[in-house]
Every structure is written in C-alpha cells, then in structure tokens.
Amino acid sequence: MQVATAPQDVLAHLRQWLDTAGAARLPPERTLAERLGTSRGEVRKALAVLEAEGRVWRHVGKGTFATLGATTGAPATRADPVAELARATSPPEAMEARLILEPEIARRAALRATAVQVAELRRLSAAMRAAASWPDYEELDFRFHELIADAAGNRLLLEVERLVNGVRRAVVWGHLARRPQGPSPDYHSFDEHDAIVDAIATRDRRGAFEAMRRHLDSTARALEEDAE
C-alpha cells in the first residue's frame, strides 16, 4: 500500500537523490513509482527532464544511470545544498538537529493535523511494516516525518524539516541499502511510529512530543550500536 506524493515533488525528489546517493544506477522506473506512491508516467516525465539536462542516462534493458563527473549541462549546475551540507555533517550532528526539531513539530502537529493527514499517517505507518526492502522503508519513513511537519501547519518548519531530514538521509545512506531483506517484523520503529500517530490523532500534544522524542532516541541508540 502506498500514499501519493505530490506530482511536482517527484522531480525535486529525484534531483536530491542524484545529488546525495552514491550509487550510479537508479532503481527501475516501476520501483521508483511504487516507492514514491505515484505512477510510472510521472516518474518517466521527471526522468525525461533530467535526461534532457544530461543528468541521467537511460537505456532499455540496462536501466537508468546518473551521469558521472561534471554534469556540464546547459543549466547552471547549481549544487544541491543538501548534498553539500551532507558532506559536512556527521551522523550525530544530524541526529542532534532532529532531536531539537521533530518533537516540537510533532507537538504542533497534534494541535493542527487534519483528519485526512492523520489517515495518511496511518497508511504510511502500515506501509512501513510491509516494506520489502530498506530503501522502500527509508522512503516511507522520510515521507512519514515530512507529513508530520506538513501537518504542523508552518511552511517554514516544513522546509526546515526537509532540509534536516534530507541531510540525515544522505548521511546515513548506504548503511541500510546493502542489507538483503527489509526490516524485521519487530523493528522497534514500527510501534514508535504508531504511538506518534495515536498521540496526534487524540490531540495529545505532550504525548506526541514524548513519542517523537522516544522514537528518535531509540533510533539514535540503534545507530550507535550498529556502528560497533
């Protein structure tokens, strides 16, 4: 089960992926479409733009690949700030920023989230439990936190969240990508996500704050243990 992504964000999403992820090969169009919760046509339209810019290279049967080296493209090759920042940020720094930001965002989301947004959060949480691979889970998790920031009803906070979480994803990338199968059924984040959604749904502001803090704490702890 998937939740829709705004059509115009597909291009921006792929742009960021190109700037941050280290892999030369992109996932297949069909996989991208499902992962982003959109149609293959939307993905192809975005890829067509990137191809016209010379940033990707496609070939039937082989796949889609990021253009190596200098993009030398016509457009003024503006570097993605997220990518640049990611190279200058350590995992603990990214985690610290999240811990400052996201509990407060969750608190406001509990106050301002609409029923539609809560329902989407529920769908995303359920989809994460069913994720077949870590990249799938990663993408859903990103959108989960992004949607909470959206529900907080502050455009500036949403943008800050995107920046922080984009950097976080870029920094941690590769950790999880190579694992063969997806998260185990008892992965700690599943229940934590549900707890966050429950608190938001019941307008429990303090509960949302605490649930988010616990979630990020245990994620940070898992990240530390993983490094040993």
Added chain:
Amino acid sequence: MQVATAPQDVLAHLRQWLDTAGAARLPPERTLAERLGTSRGEVRKALAVLEAEGRVWRHVGKGTFATLGATTGAPATRADPVAELARATSPPEAMEARLILEPEIARRAALRATAVQVAELRRLSAAMRAAASWPDYEELDFRFHELIADAAGNRLLLEVERLVNGVRRAVVWGHLARRPQGPSPDYHSFDEHDAIVDAIATRDRRGAFEAMRRHLDSTARALEEDAE
C-alpha cells in the same frame, strides 16, 4: 503527411518555433505530431522539458502557450529559495520556528562556545547598542544569532539557523526600515542579548536556553503590539 523527424530534433524544432514564431499559442499536440511526422508521445516528451524550463504553459482544454515576457535566459531562473519561502511565511510562523530552534541552539552554544566566540558576541552586543539605524541594528542582530549557532558546533544546525533567520529577516523587513532613527537606548533586546552572552560565557546551559527564550518571547510580543 510528413517525413519522419529525428526524435531528438523535436525539442530543437519546438525551441526554434518558440524563438521565432510570434504566436503565443502552439498548435495542438496531435497536430504537431502529424506535422513533424512523429508520435504524440514524442511531442509530449519535448513539451514536458519546455514546461519544466518554464518556457511553455499548458492547460487541458485550452492548449499550450508560450510563456510571455522575457524568457529570462537559459534555465528555469529559480529565485532565491529564501526569498521564495519568505513570501509563503507569515511573521508568526517565522517566530514559531525561531522559538523552537534558538533556545536549544543557545543551550549547546553554552557548552561548546570558544572564548573567541564569546568575545565576538560581546562586541556584537555592544555594537547593537550603538547602532544608528534600524537596518544597521538588524544586520548586527542577524550576525549575533548566527554566531551563536556557529558556536553550537553543529554545521547542520548553523545552516538551519541561517535559513530560519534569513526568512525571518525577509518577512519582517520593512517594518523597521522606515523608522527614522535607530532603536532607543532602552530597547528591550539590549539587556536580553547581554543576558544570553553572560549565560553562554559562564557555561550556564539552562540559563542560556531561558535567556534566549525570554528574548524571543519579548520580541514576539513587541511584534504583536506593534501591529496594533
């Protein structure tokens, strides 16, 4: 009926049409496809690129139109993201983001600031008291808060602070610019700034947090009162 056109030339063909033809409206996709001896899909792919560049504008039922006015040169001429965000952000939103972020930043600055940074904060605070105009004060205030974020020792947090405060400055800008003279000698922020620096200098983490919160609170209150 026409002879087939090389697929990649469709884009070039349309580009030339845009540059030469005076008409604002392009022929329908189906007509273009037949005229160029290619498929509608090819035409749509080319148009998608032009649309992403902002050179054409499409709407179902109406047609495809060349963007009026200056084509603004080559790429999609994206405005400064901060300026764009500022237009979509209200003063209370900007203030809310600051209130979430900056007290926590101050707390970390109290832990990690170097002596040089503290000295620089003192200089900035003194300079603000002597500011002859509101724009001067504004600039010094911006650098004051930026330096605290720098002292927090987290590159990502520094960048977030720049984003938030840049938006805040753009949003509030104009409020103060037109006043003839600078802040009065008893402007509330002066002492509040000093309190923040003192707490940081003495490594009083909680004190720095509280001092920053009080400063932003009173600034927010002043902004509200000013609007009445």
Added chain:
DNA sequence: GACGCTGGATTGGTCAACCAATCTGTCGCG
C-alpha cells in the same frame, strides 16, 4: 438584439498493455 444554456468538438492528461533490448541463471556439450 442580448443573454444564457446546451451539446458536441477540441485539447492536454492519464493509464494499462504491449514491445524490444538487455541481463542472468541454467543446462548441455566438449
């Protein structure tokens, strides 16, 4: 004649099925 409604025609958008190029694992031959 002016205004408004209505039905069909036009137009860009979307989607699912299908196609061809490529990759990959397997089997058989030497």
Added chain:
DNA sequence: CGCGACAGATTGGTTGACCAATCCAGCGTC
C-alpha cells in the same frame, strides 16, 4: 571444468484508448 547457447526475468520505450477540462457554435428565451 570451461564455455556457449538458450529461456525467462528485468527494464526502458511506445502505443492506443480513454478521461476531464475547456471551448464554441447553435439555439431558445425574453
């Protein structure tokens, strides 16, 4: 054991039909 041929799976590309928004000519009403 090595190697090549074959079959199925994978992947980007293409096509056609269908959909919804819009436009417009024609007609009716006042």
